[in-house]
Amino acid sequence: MDEVLTAALRDAVFDRLDYLDRLAGESDQHSKAALADTEIVRLTYAFRALLAEHSSDERGRCKQCSGWLRSRRHPCSVWNIAHRHLLTGS
Numbered sequence: 214m215d216e217v218l219t220a221a222l223r224d225a226v227f228d229r230l231d232y233l234d235r236l237a238g239e240s241d242q243h244s245k246a247a248l249a250d251t252e253i254v255r256l257t258y259a260f261r262a263l264l265a266e267h268s269s270d271e272r273g274r275c276k277q278c279s280g281w282l283r284s285r286r287h288p289c290s291v292w293n294i295a296h297r298h299l300l301t302g303s
């Protein structure tokens with residue numbers, strides 16, 4: 214992916230996250246309930262897909278973070294971040 218497309222992808226994702234943050238923080242209760250109905254499912258689906266990409270292979274290494282020359286033990290940083298934010302709330 215070239216730099217322009219990479220920047221467009223990054224900006225689009227961060228813009229969407231910013232939009233969701235604004236809705237969650239500034240909208241009324243009815244809008245927040247509607248947001249929860251639609252966006253929580255999308256976010257958990259995305260989170261599961263991301264975690265699946267970073268699952269362990271048969272040798273206990275992250276499939277995505279391990280490369281040809283270097284292996285990364287599972288859980289990788291993606292799983293550690295998920296655990297920290299989903300379970301410890303920090």
Ligand SMILES: [Zn+2]
Binds near residue numbers: 276289290
């Ligand atoms: Zn990983």
